[in-house]
Every structure is written in structure tokens, then in C-alpha cells.
Amino acid sequence: MIKAGIIGATGYAGAELVRLLLGHKEVEIKWYGSRSYIDQKYASVYQNMFQLVDASCMDDNLNELAKQVDVIFTATPQGFLASVLTEEILKQVKIVDLSADYRIKDAAVYEKWYGIEHKSPQFIEEAVYGLCEINREKVKGARLVANPGCYTTCSILTAYPLVKEGLIDPDTLIVDAKSGTSGAGRGAKVSNLFCEVNENMKAYGVASHRHTPEIEEQLGYAAGREIVINFTPHLVPMNRGILATEYASLKRKADGSLPSSEEIRAVYDKYYAEEKFVRVLDAGVVPETKWVEGSNFVDINFKIDERTGRIIMMGALDNLVKGAAGQAVQNMNLLFGLKESEGLELVPMFP
Numbered sequence: 001m002i003k004a005g006i007i008g009a010t011g012y013a014g015a016e017l018v019r020l021l022l023g024h025k026e027v028e029i030k031w032y033g034s035r036s037y038i039d040q041k042y043a044s045v046y047q048n049m050f051q052l053v054d055a056s057c058m059d060d061n062l063n064e065l066a067k068q069v070d071v072i073f074t075a076t077p078q079g080f081l082a083s084v085l086t087e088e089i090l091k092q093v094k095i096v097d098l099s100a101d102y103r104i105k106d107a108a109v110y111e112k113w114y115g116i117e118h119k120s121p122q123f124i125e126e127a128v129y130g131l132c133e134i135n136r137e138k139v140k141g142a143r144l145v146a147n148p149g150c151y152t153t154c155s156i157l158t159a160y161p162l163v164k165e166g167l168i169d170p171d172t173l174i175v176d177a178k179s180g181t182s183g184a185g186r187g188a189k190v191s192n193l194f195c196e197v198n199e200n201m202k203a204y205g206v207a208s209h210r211h212t213p214e215i216e217e218q219l220g221y222a223a224g225r226e227i228v229i230n231f232t233p234h235l236v237p238m239n240r241g242i243l244a245t246e247y248a249s250l251k252r253k254a255d256g257s258l259p260s261s262e263e264i265r266a267v268y269d270k271y272y273a274e275e276k277f278v279r280v281l282d283a284g285v286v287p288e289t290k291w292v293e294g295s296n297f298v299d300i301n302f303k304i305d306e307r308t309g310r311i312i313m314m315g316a317l318d319n320l321v322k323g324a325a326g327q328a329v330q331n332m333n334l335l336f337g338l339k340e341s342e343g344l345e346l347v348p349m350f351p
């Protein structure tokens, strides 16, 4: 059995990790890390774990935890892992970090967009960006996996094949994304109160959201050059779910015509037909957050707008599963040579 520890087990992403790992037949959870609930029964923090988890919450001492487990998941705020990570820890244990500390390769870019100093930039280079469908082979040999987040996983996977194959002009890309409120975490904030969120919708982080450089970096690798995009997130009154609607100009062929829907579909199939967790939907069917809820699927589709010469790409996922804990388990499976879908064969729930 693989022994796992979770730092930040009392947050939303950590709690989803607990749910998924309890259903994983190769893993036992040894450490439920927390800050505010140390020594309290985990099941008293999350009553859905009543009679399923007997353990009490532990602290967030990574040095001690590294001696006891094979893998550590850090589901903690930005800056936490970077402030405690050492070579000694990485020699003992593999780490899957759900925060953004090691996602961006340029520490100066991280510091600018996150507004915090990066406390251990020496590990950035070796960290592997854990978008399994794209970096699968690199993840297998890693010590430190930077698990991509919800908006970025959805935004990148939705546009990736068309950027990679040069079918769209990536500098024209506009990502308009919506998130359920669990994306903001469990911490008390006025902006997340019921009366603020319910029956409401709003954009936030306009032209300044910290996921912008991450999407630009990853799609830039696919394009083979630096790109600049627009990314606008919105908060919507749902518990879970990300929907990304992405617009870009299609590149015209030598004769001035646009690629056909069949040609675009063939490109998506080239990248995703064999991918268990990416479902390219049938023509005319739009992705909906409801159809992926509780699962590790990303649903994707597209429509060409002949009038404007643009393509509209759409992606939907569950922010806590493929956008966080599910992807983290997928990465762990790769790290330990397990079946990639172990513990993740979750049927979406409905209604």
C-alpha cells in the first residue's frame, strides 16, 4: 500500500482528496494535515466522513510527515510549500502540490502575479507541470509535481490541440471562464457569502487574474513561442464546476477557406481519442458542468463561426476533481506506476 499524507486536508481540495483516496485500493491515508483543527476528529470537520475516517487532524509539519509516508499532497494556499520545501524532504518522499508554487517556470513572473516572494525557486526547474494528458511521461519520473488548477486545466486542454497544430492564431485567444464557489475554498470571505453569490454572477480579476500567465506559458509551449491572451474568470452560484468558452481566429488555408468542422474534429481526436478523461462530444452537443460533476472528465466541443472566421471552443470540468484532487490522484498513479485511472473511474452524478 502507498502511504499518503495530505497537508490542507481540511480545505475543499483536501477534502476531495480524502474522498477519492478512500476509494483508491492502493492507498492508505496516514496524515490529515490542518492548521485550525489539530487534534479534532477529521469526521467532525467533515461529517460526510462519519464512521469512514476515525483519525484526528494532525499539524502541517512536512519534515515529520516526509519520514512517514511515500507521497505528500499539499492542498494549501499559495506560498506554503515553497516556504517549507527542502532537498531533504524531496529525497524521502514524492510531492504533488495543488497550489501554484511550482507551476510557473519564471520565479519573477510568479512573484509579480501572486504578489509574494518565492521562497524556494531552486526547485522550480525540476518540478513537472502535472497536466497528465500532455506531460504524462515527464510526470512518471518526477519527485515534485505541480498540479494544475481548475481554470487552467480546463482552459489549456480545451485549446491545446488547435494551438499545437497551428490551426488558430493563439494571440487572438480569449478565455471566458466561469467557476462554482467551491473554487474559492472554504475560508470565510464576505464575497463568498450566500447573499453575495446566490442569484448573482460577476467577473473578477479582469485583465489581472493570476492564471493568465500560467495559461500563456503552457499554450506558449504548444505554440512554440510566447503568446498573450485574455482570460476573464466569473463567479457563478453553483457549488462545483468550471465552464470555459474560448474564442480564437482560425488560420485560413492558402485558398482563403477556413478548416472544416471535420478537419478540426480530426485534430481533437488525434490528441484525445485515446484519453480516458477527455471526452470530445458529438457534433452539436455543448459541454455542461452537470454532465461532469463528481467525475474526472473534461468535456470538450467546438463550433466554427463562418461569419467571423473564429472558432468557439468549450470545455467543462469539476473544479474539485479534474481541476484539483482527481488530477492529483492521476498524477500520483503515474508517479507510482499504477493504472492511471485507479480510483478515478467515477461516474458523473446527476441531477
Ligand SMILES: NC(=O)C1=CN([C@@H]2O[C@H](COP(=O)(O)OP(=O)(O)OC[C@H]3O[C@@H](n4cnc5c(N)ncnc54)[C@H](OP(=O)(O)O)[C@@H]3O)[C@@H](O)[C@H]2O)C=CC1
Binding pocket: 007, 008, 009, 010, 011, 012, 013, 014, 033, 034, 035, 036, 037, 060, 074, 075, 076, 077, 078, 080, 098, 099, 100, 148, 149, 150, 182, 183, 184, 185, 186, 187, 319, 320, 323, 324
Ligand atoms: N478549490 C478548488 O477548486 C481548487 C483549489 N486549488 C488549490 O488548492 C489549494 C487549496 O485550495 P482550497 O482547498 O480551495 O482552499 P481552502 O481554503 O478550502 O483550504 C486550505 C487548506 O490549507 C490549510 N491552510 C490554510 N492556511 C494555511 C497555512 N498558512 N499553512 C498551512 N496550511 C494552511 C487550511 O487549514 P485549516 O482548514 O485548518 O484552516 C485548509 O486545510 C490552493 O492552493 C488552491 O489554489 C486548485 C484547484 C482547484
Ligand SMILES: CC(=O)N[C@@H](CCC(=O)OP(=O)(O)O)C(=O)O
Binding pocket: 098, 099, 100, 148, 149, 150, 151, 152, 179, 180, 181, 182, 183, 184, 185, 233, 235
Ligand atoms: C472561484 C475562485 O475564486 N477560484 C479561484 C481559483 C481556485 C484555483 O483553482 O486556484 P488554482 O488553480 O490557482 O490552484 C480563484 O479565482 O482564485
